[in-house]
Amino acid sequence: MYYNHTIHPELLRMERRRLRLIRLFVLSGLILAGIFLLEFYLDIWVLTLALAIPIGLFLFYLAYRIQRFRNTFKPNVINLVLDFIDDGVNYDVNYPLEYDPKGFIDRQRFLASQIFATPAESYHGEDFITGKVGNLEFEMCELFVSETSPVKNGLQQLFKGVFMHATFPEEAKGRIIIWPKRYRHRHFRAIRDFTWMGGVDVSEEILNPEFQEAYLVYATNRTHVIGILSEPMQQAIVDFRKATGKEIYMSFINREIYAAVTEDKDLLEPHILRSNLSFELIREFFSDIHMLLEIAEDFDRTH
The missing domain is CATH 1.10.287 (Helix Hairpins)
Structure with a gap:
């Protein structure tokens, strides 16, 4: 409507x-x-x-x-x-969503997620969105990240999609990172680095069999995995993955929350030679943003 x-x-x-x-x-x-x-x-x-x-x-x-x-x-x-999103009950009317077409999350914040271990020789973004959902202030944007290929000359794409960072207002301890299993080979260094910092495979604590099959879950000692990665969140991610074919990365580093959705094409880039009158074009962009905000909402609601 x-x-x-x-x-x-x-x-x-x-x-x-x-x-x-x-x-x-x-x-x-x-x-x-x-x-x-x-x-x-x-x-x-x-x-x-x-x-x-x-x-x-x-x-x-x-x-x-x-x-x-x-x-x-x-x-x-x-x-x-x-x-439309701003009219939701969990969004603060005193903190409206703001959009900057040329802005993006900086490289240091991206690397602080510990999801990606990379020098990120090529790093740029666009479509910077900020706001507040529940008690969580967040920022998100489209990012295009490439690094030097280890097997051939030139750069290879590491991540292309929508990246979100949110901050929990209270102190929280523990670290957990989720990687798609099918991209395990791309993130060997990140997994190794997190293991050196005390991260261990905690996939056995995941109760959703489809989520367990699709994702690697690593956490540090004394991190309450299910308390952070709730069962409704697991199911929402599984449903999104099946519906879109896109992958989600996530990390919780103490009070910092990071999430990313892969995207093969530039979102909402208009066509010149054919019509842009497409509900699907708009819904795809909305779905990517809404999935990330659902993660933030779930974390805010359960904590």
């Missing part, structure tokens, strides 16, 4: 802008083709040189129009999605 009444009208408005862009491209293509044919027919070098600068400037203008459309589409839609 919210999509139909609020988001869809905005998508229609942006769709009209996209169609105007397409018409401009078609008209521009016909004009440029006519100019090139005229130059070829006349074969006047001075005329060709004289037209090169205005044609170059016009192509630059077309690229600018495309970029402006992209830069406008995503913030408009994300702000509407955040307005």
Whole structure:
């Protein structure tokens, strides 16, 4: 209902802008083709040189129009999605969700999660969101992290997706990290480093067989695993994984909570040559954010 009444009208408005862009491209293509044919027919070098600068400037203008459309589409839609989330009962009206399209969580905070052991030679992000759910203040963004490949020249992707950090308002002790089993080989160093710091495999404490099959769970001594990783949270993660095919990473480092969802493509990046009127496009972005916030909500509720 919210999509139909609020988001869809905005998508229609942006769709009209996209169609105007397409018409401009078609008209521009016909004009440029006519100019090139005229130059070829006349074969006047001075005329060709004289037209090169205005044609170059016009192509630059077309690229600018495309970029402006992209830069406008995503913030408009994300702000509407955040307005919907912000109306939830667990969100503080005095601490509204805020969005910065160019901001992102810094590298030190990402590495402090201890989920990833990497120099992260390439690290950048976008779509920075901050807010408060229950008693937990959180920040999240899209991140694109790569490191030097050990087997070939160049960089290899380590993580691409949505990353969240939340802070519990009271002192808490214990550390627990969850890695997807199918990516175990990518995170050998992180698992080894956590083991050296006292982490041990505590998968036998996980009561959900599907979660136990899909994830590695390591924790330090005297960490109450089920007290942190509740059974409803385990089931929610399993259901999300089955529904989307995406993986979730998590770590609880004393009072700091970290969670990440893998994502193969850039979320909510608009199409130029085809329509963006898609409920699925919006729902996928909402689902990724909502899953991470559910983790924070569950932790706040059970603690």
